[in-house]
Amino acid sequence: MRTEGRAKRLPRAVRERQIMDAAVDVFSRLGFHSASMDEISEVAGISKPMLYAYLGSKEELFATCIRREATRMMEAIATGVEPDQEPDVQLWSGLRAFFGFVGENRASWQVLHRQASNQGGPFAVELMDMRARAVSLVAALLTQSTKAPATKLEAESLAAALVGAGESLADWWLDHPEEPAGVVAARLMNLVWMGFGDLVDGNVWHPPSRR
Amino acid sequence: MRTEGRAKRLPRAVRERQIMDAAVDVFSRLGFHSASMDEISEVAGISKPMLYAYLGSKEELFATCIRREATRMMEAIATGVEPDQEPDVQLWSGLRAFFGFVGENRASWQVLHRQASNQGGPFAVELMDMRARAVSLVAALLTQSTKAPATKLEAESLAAALVGAGESLADWWLDHPEEPAGVVAARLMNLVWMGFGDLVDGNVWHPPSRR
DNA sequence: CCTGGTACCTACTCGCGAGTAAGACTACTG
DNA sequence: CAGTAGTCTTACTCGCGAGTAGGTACCAGG
Structure with missing residues (x-):
């Protein structure tokens, strides 16, 4: 050729x-x-x-790439989660959709997470926008659940931590591709929903029956 | 001047x-x-x-910077945690030390996390080395706690997720510096130890008395 | 006051990569 | 088949930044 x-x-x-x-x-x-x-x-x-x-220009091209990939990903997640269900089920669907997307679009993920996040220029805008949408989506999930996070700041920071855990775990996964997406997603689900405290005691989270 | x-x-x-x-x-x-x-x-x-x-050369200089800052940080964390205590206390001390370091060394953190992580060259080596030490430290903490993670892979991925959550939360913190380090650390501690499930029910984690 | 060694400088070379000028090929339209 | 609009190319300019050549000031010890 x-x-x-x-x-x-x-x-x-x-x-x-x-x-x-x-x-x-x-x-x-x-x-x-x-x-x-x-x-x-x-x-x-x-x-x-x-x-x-x-x-x-090069910058415009890069920004366009980010926008396109970010949109693709957010759509993939949005179509995977139904907003009327229990918080834990919503979270579970979101995680599955997220890891599914990353698994099938490694390059997109690299561009979005590793590259865009630290070129401080006009790209951060695009990227932070998507990230902000993801964070506020999770934050809404948290505040919607009764009691838990008192302040808006608290919910937001917890959401940031969760999103970050997802990103980091996705990166780790790139180096261990032998694991299926569902397993990785379930692991993160257990971590953030049950916590180490419960996991140490052998209490794990299960998806609500098989549907 | x-x-x-x-x-x-x-x-x-x-x-x-x-x-x-x-x-x-x-x-x-x-x-x-x-x-x-x-x-x-x-x-x-x-x-x-x-x-x-x-x-x-420029590359040597950068690698030297990473090595120096990584060492400083790992030392700061190591001196903050005593290895004979309960797992949750160890984790708590580690998180406090970590956020304390980041709070007082913003520049160091930027170099370590945002810059080094995606310049794929010889730097990734230095950085991944430190990151690996952190992850295996946490992984050891998990396996040491009974029952919880069955496979080595599982412990490692959970540790990666936790470390990533810490990194991400630290980044978030850079944009919300008004919050004290202890508060941010406590939030992450609650997330990963209690989990959202407990937090939603109002169960929170407390440090063991004031010492 | 020479002699060497170490800190420090100005003033270059040189390649790489962003961005462009100017035109050549193809295909449709009348 | 002429005109014109859109596709595609070769072959440049030009600035920026890594790395260097070839010195100059300063401080020992003899």
């Missing part, structure tokens, strides 16, 4: 998809700074000016 | 400390790639060739 020579003529929308896919791939492997527009264009199978003509 | 002109002659060891401090500062603000050796030398109050003469 020669990668050289003139590329086949394709409509703009299709090329843009190809370019975005290539960009996510390269950014996820190399990070924002180390990734070069030359490499992205090469992987996409086109030349650099096309890249600039269609997707703008 | 003119920063120009010839710098005062100082013994090598002292200069090296100054340079390291400057490097941690700049790396934490800008990240590895965006930080320039020119800026580091300027902040340190010396010229670039001195930097290269004393600390080697």
Whole structure:
């Protein structure tokens, strides 16, 4: 498969998809700074000016990647959870959906979590936006459950901790891909719902029957 | 205060400390790639060739920074926890020490967590080493407690989740510095020890009396 | 007051990568 | 088949930053 020579003529929308896919791939492997527009264009199978003509500058391209992947992920989670159920069931569905998405979109996850989180520029905005949505979603789940977190700040920080635990566990999972998504999700569910205290005593959380 | 002109002659060891401090500062603000050796030398109050003469290349310098800060942090935690106590007390001491360190060394934490974690080069080695020590420390705590995690993999992943929750909560804390360290630590302690299930029912964890 | 060694400097080279100018190929439209 | 709109390319410019060459000030000991 020669990668050289003139590329086949394709409509703009299709090329843009190809370019975005290539960009996510390269950014996820190399990070924002180390990734070069030359490499992205090469992987996409086109030349650099096309890249600039269609997707703008490097920063714009990266921000677009983040937006696209973040949207895909939040949609995957949203479709997995039904808002009228018990809090623990909602949380469980959310975790399953989250780990399912990460398992099938490693590159997307790399871009979202590892790369975007520390390029302080305009990207943090996109990323923090998604993260904020996730956190407030969890925070709502907590406050909706009676008693528990008194202050708004407390609920928010707990949600942040939970989201962080999910992110970190997802990263760990990248290095241990032999484990199925459901197992990893169940583990986190037990940790945050039961707590070590109960786990030490042998009390575990079970999903409500098999449905 | 003119920063120009010839710098005062100082013994090598002292200069090296100054340079390291400057490097941690700049790396934490800008990240590895965006930080320039020119800026580091300027902040340190010396010229670039001195930097290269004393600390080697940019990569060596960064790795040295990570090693130094990681060591400082692990020592801070190690001195805070006594290994003969109950698991929950050990965990509590560890969390307090951790958040105490982060609170007083924001820059160090930025370098360690946000910067080092995704520059995949030789740095990941240093960082993952520290992280692995932290995780295995927690994992040991878990397996030492009876029953709970059956497999080694399970203990490790739970530990990874906990460490990640700590990291994430520390990041959140950077944006809400008005909260005292002890409060944030206690919140995480409750989350991972009691779990949401208990918290929803109003059951909270208390440190064993005031000592 | 020379001699060497260590701290310290100015002023470069040089490659890499973001972004662009200017045009060439293809295909549809009349 | 001419015109024109959209696709795609080669072949540059240009600044930034890592790393260096070749010194200058300062302080020993003889």
